[in-house]
Amino acid sequence: MNEKVLIVDDDESMRFFLNEALTKRGYQVHAVSEAESAVDAVKQKTFDLIMMDVQLPGMSGVEAIPLIKEHDPEAVIIVMTAYGSKHALDAMRAGAYDFFTKPFKIDEMSIVIGRALEKRQFQRDIKKLEQKIRRQYSFENIIGSSSAMQQVYELIQKVVQTDVTVLICGDSGTGKELIAQAIHYHSARAEKPFVKLNCVAIPEGLLESELFGHEKGSFTGAVGRKSGKFELANTGTIFLDEIGDMTLSTQAKILRVLQEREFERVGGTETISIDVRVIAATNKDLAKAVQEQGFREDLYFRLNVFSIVVPPLRDRKEDIPLLVDYFLQQANEDMHRSVSGVSRDTMEVLHMYHWPGNVRELENCVRRAVVMSDEEIITPNCLPAYIQSIAENPKYTLPETIESLDNTIADVEKQIIVDTLHSTGGVQSKAAKLLGISERSLWHRVKKLDINVSRIKTG
Ligand SMILES: Nc1ncnc2c1ncn2[C@@H]1O[C@H](COP(=O)(O)OP(=O)(O)OP(=O)(O)O)[C@@H](O)[C@H]1O
Numbered sequence: 097m098n099e100k101v102l103i104v105d106d107d108e109s110m111r112f113f114l115n116e117a118l119t120k121r122g123y124q125v126h127a128v129s130e131a132e133s134a135v136d137a138v139k140q141k142t143f144d145l146i147m148m149d150v151q152l153p154g155m156s157g158v159e160a161i162p163l164i165k166e167h168d169p170e171a172v173i174i175v176m177t178a179y180g181s182k183h184a185l186d187a188m189r190a191g192a193y194d195f196f197t198k199p200f201k202i203d204e205m206s207i208v209i210g211r212a213l214e215k216r217q218f219q220r221d222i223k224k225l226e227q228k229i230r231r232q233y234s235f236e237n238i239i240g241s242s243s244a245m246q247q248v249y250e251l252i253q254k255v256v257q258t259d260v261t262v263l264i265c266g267d268s269g270t271g272k273e274l275i276a277q278a279i280h281y282h283s284a285r286a287e288k289p290f291v292k293l294n295c296v297a298i299p300e301g302l303l304e305s306e307l308f309g310h311e312k313g314s315f316t317g318a319v320g321r322k323s324g325k326f327e328l329a330n331t332g333t334i335f336l337d338e339i340g341d342m343t344l345s346t347q348a349k350i351l352r353v354l355q356e357r358e359f360e361r362v363g364g365t366e367t368i369s370i371d372v373r374v375i376a377a378t379n380k381d382l383a384k385a386v387q388e389q390g391f392r393e394d395l396y397f398r399l400n401v402f403s404i405v406v407p408p409l410r411d412r413k414e415d416i417p418l419l420v421d422y423f424l425q426q427a428n429e430d431m432h433r434s435v436s437g438v439s440r441d442t443m444e445v446l447h448m449y450h451w452p453g454n455v456r457e458l459e460n461c462v463r464r465a466v467v468m469s470d471e472e473i474i475t476p477n478c479l480p481a482y483i484q485s486i487a488e489n490p491k492y493t494l495p496e497t498i499e500s501l502d503n504t505i506a507d508v509e510k511q512i513i514v515d516t517l518h519s520t521g522g523v524q525s526k527a528a529k530l531l532g533i534s535e536r537s538l539w540h541r542v543k544k545l546d547i548n549v550s551r552i553k554t555g
């Protein structure tokens with residue numbers, strides 16, 4: 097298809113000359129003599145290139161630039177001026193792509209035109225690519241192009257069209273809550289409430305009232321009637337977070353609502369029926385918890401109707417570059433910065449690290465790097481020391497010859513614990529959770545292996 101060029105010049109011989117020269121080179125030319133007509137022309141159709149004189153009878157070329165850009169923000173405009181740099185500068189400030197001064201040689205002009213059209217094509221290609229990436233590789237704000245994440249998107253697509261209970265399983269920081277929100281906001285219930293209930297954050301004594309609400313005077317401190325989370329979620333979605341950490345007595349209470357979709361407020365006699373979609377999330381292996389009798393089997397079957405497993409970040413490292421870009425952009429916006437990317441060696445280090453805190457840890461790491469960096473590109477020294485050191489000492493390597501099995505195991509155990517503590521900022525309860533051991537057990541190991549936790553906290 098011929099590229100379309102709009103010529104704007106009040107000098108008739110100039111219009112004629114350009115028309116001839118450009119038509120001969122294969123462009124489709126439209127020529128007008130006033131800026132006003134140029135703006136009108138842009139409203140009617142899109143031009144690949146606009147070549148415009150500055151001094152025109154009515155509106156000047158410089159004044160026309162913003163009006164043209166209003167209709168076509170990507171318009172590529174080259175101004176032609178006989179009056180030297182002042183006009184050219186004004187035009188560039190107003191958004192022109194380039195300029196040349198009259199008189200000009202046709203060969204020179206051809207080069208500038210060729211470059212401008214290339215830029216236009218490049219912009220279009222980028223836009224198409226961005227759209228494609230968005231469609232193919234993400235679910236709005238869920239980023240990731242790995243095949244594992246694409247499977248997750250497919251599952252989300254399937255389940256948003258239904259009302260079935262969804263169980264989302266994955267390690268801490270893998271994006272379970274994000275997925276729960278995506279399901280709700282793409283379902284028929286999108287306009288209705290999305291209520292989150294963190295199953296462990298509520299003290300046992302208040303739990304029943306929190307879940308089901310209470311009547312006035314039902315217990316000391318119940319000064320008025322209060323609706324519980326299930327009631328608030330009516331017609332919408334309830335998100336039961338950390339479901340694997342619920343006590344057995346809470347499990348029994350939840351089971352009844354899930355089975356019967358009705359309950360009474362604490363101290364009340366009226367039975368309330370509700371219509372809610374249930375989404376649950378856990379970082380525990382529920383099947384195992386059932387076997388070990390920490391989780392009710394009947395509740396497990398109720399919840400595990402449709403499950404989505406989110407893999408840990410270390411198993412889909414190909415998602416790291418897209419996630420880094422995404423978090424960089426967000427950090428730039430929040431902190432009014434303009435960091436454009438990470439250096440190649442930084443990206444290598446990010447690939448080497450094993451991300452025990454998953455996407456949340458990567459997000460924190462990128463934000464921190466933006467704060468640390470004085471430049472436009474993030475370099476490895478903007479990363480936390482424990483991540484930087486990965487590049488020098490790859491994770492958990494065993495010595496070539498093992499002199500003592502016990503010492504070697506203790507050594508690797510220490511590396512893993514120190515590393516995990518670094519990723520949690522020295523918070524032992526979180527580290528214990530990530531490592532799948534009790535806090536007590538972690539405490540014993542920290543002592544046995546002589547790990548300095550307070551240094552990790554300050555470092
Ligand atoms: N694929 C992703 N794309 C963009 N952001 C993500 C993605 N996954 C996680 N995040 C971000 O990482 C952080 C942690 O995600 P989220 O809270 O959903 O994790 P989680 O699995 O619920 O973690 P936890 O088990 O600790 O509650 C959030 O800030 C979230 O926006």
Ligand SMILES: [Mg+2]
Nearest residue numbers: 272273337377
């Ligand atoms: Mg969560």
